[in-house]
Amino acid sequence: MRILVTGGAGFIGSHLVDRLMENEKNEVIVADNYFTGSKDNLKKWIGHPRFELIRHDVTEPLLVEVDQIYHLACPASPIFYKYNPVKTIKTNVIGTLNMLGLAKRVGARILLTSTSEVYGDPLIHPQTESYWGNVNPIGVRSCYDEGKRVAETLMFDYHRQHGIEIRIARIFNTYGPRMNIDDGRVVSNFIAQAIRNEPLTVQAPGTQTRSFCYVSDMVDGLIRLMEGENTGPINIGNPGEFTMIELAENVKELINPEVEIISVENTPDDPRQRKPDITKAKELLGWEPKIKLRDGLPLMEEDFRQRLGVPRKN
Numbered sequence: 001m002r003i004l005v006t007g008g009a010g011f012i013g014s015h016l017v018d019r020l021m022e023n024e025k026n027e028v029i030v031a032d033n034y035f036t037g038s039k040d041n042l043k044k045w046i047g048h049p050r051f052e053l054i055r056h057d058v059t060e061p062l063l064v065e066v067d068q069i070y071h072l073a074c075p076a077s078p079i080f081y082k083y084n085p086v087k088t089i090k091t092n093v094i095g096t097l098n099m100l101g102l103a104k105r106v107g108a109r110i111l112l113t114s115t116s117e118v119y120g121d122p123l124i125h126p127q128t129e130s131y132w133g134n135v136n137p138i139g140v141r142s143c144y145d146e147g148k149r150v151a152e153t154l155m156f157d158y159h160r161q162h163g164i165e166i167r168i169a170r171i172f173n174t175y176g177p178r179m180n181i182d183d184g185r186v187v188s189n190f191i192a193q194a195i196r197n198e199p200l201t202v203q204a205p206g207t208q209t210r211s212f213c214y215v216s217d218m219v220d221g222l223i224r225l226m227e228g229e230n231t232g233p234i235n236i237g238n239p240g241e242f243t244m245i246e247l248a249e250n251v252k253e254l255i256n257p258e259v260e261i262i263s264v265e266n267t268p269d270d271p272r273q274r275k276p277d278i279t280k281a282k283e284l285l286g287w288e289p290k291i292k293l294r295d296g297l298p299l300m301e302e303d304f305r306q307r308l309g310v311p312r313k314n
């Protein structure tokens with residue numbers, strides 16, 4: 001099987017590549033523009049005969065012959081996607097159009113990693129796939145959440161109009177080794193802060209919730225969705241829900257009991273609650289997450305300590 005992974009040098013993408021490369025029948029091509037991804041994440045595969053890495057921005061067409069496309073490309077941290085919102089929406093719209101055009105030309109099956117952000121600031125809880133969301137179309141996050149909504153629309157239009165085989169995953173907050181240390185998302189921020197003995201910055205009010213999925217569980221869900229018979233959209237996430245204050249307290253207890261927790265200003269349109277209903281994933285994919293937050297955080301701590309050069313004191 002020839003498989004293209006866009007955004008494959010990123011955090012989730014590179015873990016996905018590791019899993020796909022385990023199968024000796026797979027040839028994996030990664031296309032990444034390195035805006036947030038890094039070659040370092042793939043260094044063990046560079047030079048491997050079944051692996052190819054291309055510097056490519058998906059807003060430009062790509063001509064390759066593949067059987068499957070995992071279309072992950074797009075900055076996912078709010079700090080990075082808000083840094084250049086026009087580029088973010090172009091990646092979601094033009095990038096997805098280009099990948100669908102490729103899927104159509106070569107007859108490949110394509111999986112889009114959409115996001116829980118399509119639910120916006122959700123008015124139903126937990127979020128089921130049938131919920132249409134509560135999204136601000138003109139806010140600072142819209143480049144990402146409206147961008148992903150259009151990407152989902154394009155997927156279904158190509159499916160209905162051209163018979164393309166599509167798969168849509170709605171990913172809920174994912175964490176784990178290889179996240180950028182300066183990524184700006186909450187788990188990586190808190191772990192880096194705890195290791196550096198800097199205050200954990202809980203954005204006000206701190207009662208907002210998220211549900212955090214460990215990256216190996218996420219990758220397992222994505223592969224099951226691609227290999228299964230359902231188009232989705234299917235929520236892939238861990239239903240264990242935490243307030244940001246609870247997350248900070250867990251990080252403090254597990255990583256640095258001396259560290260201070262402070263409240264800082266939040267950014268506009270921050271969703272107040274988020275938790276996936278994963279009934280569909282359980283029933284249709286036989287998938288559910290295995291790794292609890294308190295077991296996943298120490299695995300990520302180890303990776304961050306190595307990269308920051310700060311060993312654990314015992």
Ligand SMILES: O=C(O)[C@H]1O[C@H](OP(=O)(O)OP(=O)(O)OC[C@H]2O[C@@H](n3ccc(=O)[nH]c3=O)[C@H](O)[C@@H]2O)[C@H](O)[C@@H](O)[C@@H]1O
Nearest residue numbers: 076077115116171172173174185186189201202203208244
């Ligand atoms: O995985 C998802 O479902 C989506 O979540 C993220 O969005 P968000 O949940 O806002 O991610 P974070 O930036 O990690 O923020 C989570 C919460 O932590 C808070 N936060 C963030 C950073 C920080 O230092 N302190 C802090 O309290 C934020 O206010 C927010 O309430 C990203 O938009 C997407 O990568 C992704 O699609």
